[in-house]
Amino acid sequence: MITIYDIAEKAGVSAMTVSRVINNTGRISEETRKRVRKVMDELHYIPNALARSLVSQKTNLISLLITDITNPFYTTLARGAEDAAKKAGYRLLFANSDEDYEKEKDYVDMILSTRVDGVLFAPAGDHSHDNLLQLQKHQIPFVVLDREIPGIDADVVLGDSKEGARNLVEHLITQGHQRIALVNGSQDVSTARLRYIGYNEALQLNGITPDDSLVLHIGYRDFHDETALHELLQLDDPPTAIFAANNMLAVGVIQSLRLRGLQVPRDMSVVCFDDFGPAGAINPFLTVASQPAYQFGKLGMQLLIERIEGEASDASRRIMLPSELIVRSSTQPL
Amino acid sequence: MITIYDIAEKAGVSAMTVSRVINNTGRISEETRKRVRKVMDELHYIPNALARSLVSQKTNLISLLITDITNPFYTTLARGAEDAAKKAGYRLLFANSDEDYEKEKDYVDMILSTRVDGVLFAPAGDHSHDNLLQLQKHQIPFVVLDREIPGIDADVVLGDSKEGARNLVEHLITQGHQRIALVNGSQDVSTARLRYIGYNEALQLNGITPDDSLVLHIGYRDFHDETALHELLQLDDPPTAIFAANNMLAVGVIQSLRLRGLQVPRDMSVVCFDDFGPAGAINPFLTVASQPAYQFGKLGMQLLIERIEGEASDASRRIMLPSELIVRSSTQPL
DNA sequence: AAATCTTGTGTTATCGATAACTCAAAATTA
DNA sequence: TAATTTTGAGTTATCGATAACACAAGATTT
Missing domain, CATH: 3.40.50.2300 (Response regulator)
Incomplete structure (x- = not known):
């Protein structure tokens, strides 16, 4: 590897002079500067960021x-x-x-x-x-x-998780839904807690009594808890809409519904937090609270x-x- | 920042001894090892990877x-x-x-x-x-x-771009399509060239004469060339199917079609290379050559x-x- | 008991760069 | 012309760690 010393030797100067040329610091005669530059180019010199960082304490x-x-x-x-x-x-x-x-x-x-x-x-x-x-x-x-x-x-x-959740749930209520399930992330995540609160607020503001048997606490990452969803659907008074607390949960929910022969939105309305990025634009389909x-x-x-x-x-x-x-x-x- | 020297001083040994404890090299008495370890814990010492890398020439x-x-x-x-x-x-x-x-x-x-x-x-x-x-x-x-x-x-x-392209086009041909357009990446990308070749091969193997007026060379990244697609659709004998050379192009194509009031697959069949990841699983809709x-x-x-x-x-x-x-x-x- | 080996540890040089200081020669001022 | 300032360098120490070598004290062998 080419170091500052190789440059210095070949250019007939000290390492410090090379360093000065590199960083444009100190006083260097135009002649020396050119000579050093030339050698640097010839040897394809590239400063070692490690050594630099060690001195500067900045990486x-x-x-x-x-x-x-x-x-x-x-x-x-x-x-x-x-x-x-x-x-x-x-x-x-x-x-x-x-x-x-x-x-x-x-x-x-x-x-x-x-x-x-x-x-x-x-x-x-x-x-x-x-x-x-x-x-x-x-x-x-x-x-x-x-x-x-x-x-x-x-x-x-x-x-703003609370507000986003409220908007989604209110949208569902506007469409006449009363039995709205929440498939939520784990309760040790602040956004999941706030989405739960927003969900409850929206229900109460519209005169609907929250029913915790409609709320699943799963985890944002994977939707593996098929049985929980199954129980939800087996209720005497099952939900007509599901609010998934993020996009990945929505994917899981919709896939599970599909496996059971249920179609969205015909048999179940679904909304979720977060959009699906450029890839989701092929077939924009889900109603979402899109975050920037x-x-x-x-x-x-x-x-x-x-x-x-x-x-x-x-x-x-x-x-x-x-x-x-x-x-x-x-x-x-x- | 805590260094190996701080540890050495507090433990009453040399820096080298500390280094040996850290790396489990050389001979160290159990007693010294424990003492050094204890000081390291107390001071929350974490080795500086920069300094290490400088010596070891490995980052x-x-x-x-x-x-x-x-x-x-x-x-x-x-x-x-x-x-x-x-x-x-x-x-x-x-x-x-x-x-x-x-x-x-x-x-x-x-x-x-x-x-x-x-x-x-x-x-x-x-x-x-x-x-x-x-x-x-x-x-x-x-x-x-x-x-x-x-x-x-x-x-x-x-x-295997060539084979993937062939498979997609043959699938379209099997469904009766003869006028199949290719919306391709830039020709200075090997996959785009191979997909073009695979596309042509599939056509020829099935007795269809390739028609370059059905081929657009755009670029994988963005589908901004609306006019090109427009011209394609205005042909006397317009395509009934489009092969998009990657997923992002497919998104662009489908969006453009939608803007023109054309629906997939009713008015136009569309296939593409590359799938859409977990997010695409919400509404699996596109026929694709999925790469691992x-x-x-x-x-x-x-x-x-x-x-x-x-x-x-x-x-x-x-x-x-x-x-x-x-x-x-x-x-x-x- | 002398010679040798083992163990545990310290010293010094090095990785590649830069900060801080030094200093001779040239340029400027008095 | 002597004193002072400026210019264009070089020297040395340092960043934090480790490799290579050195070496005293204790253990083991002859």
């Missing part, structure tokens, strides 16, 4: 930790984060926690040893608390995305970079982004 | 360069790559080229300065040649994914890691993965 690396890169919400978020990072000269170190606290912890350890400048952290849930605390203890700047973690005071970019995923990533990254570069005040900031109700064809008036 | 970083993280094919591929990387103790440095050679070049420069151990490279197209050569010149191991680059001799994981995207990432990463760790022979390897024809409801017998 220009930002870790993006998300729960599922396969989910279009996070994919679009990642895109926003990457664009903003690139613009500011940061590279992205990528990690996928799979909504699994242990995997998340592994990655936090990796992150700490890598000495990244900051972390854009979409936590798996409330128990991410310890992992975030670990970052705090080591004074790594971070911004929390999508889910609020009780007990962690940090910059955070959230969606790209903005989550972009704004989160901007907050983070401000923090890293010391341009942010000490107080932690909180951005709440609205979701948009997009009515499509997965709901039908009762 | 345990692998760069994943793809063209579009928003495309479920690459997303699933990334997932496969990440899982394989994590298993082998590598972290992933992420980059998105947007099918843009300049952006790709920028990232290659970043990659080189970061001293990654290897690159998993999904090239934008034939002109990625220079960027790959750049890696070769600096002796960075890499594996090429999805697209073959003329003039570059390297490990590569490909899909996860395997692309996983196998590519395995090849790469073998190369990095010197377990691979010098000869470059070439893996060709078949695609699977999945017939759904976007095609209709004529």
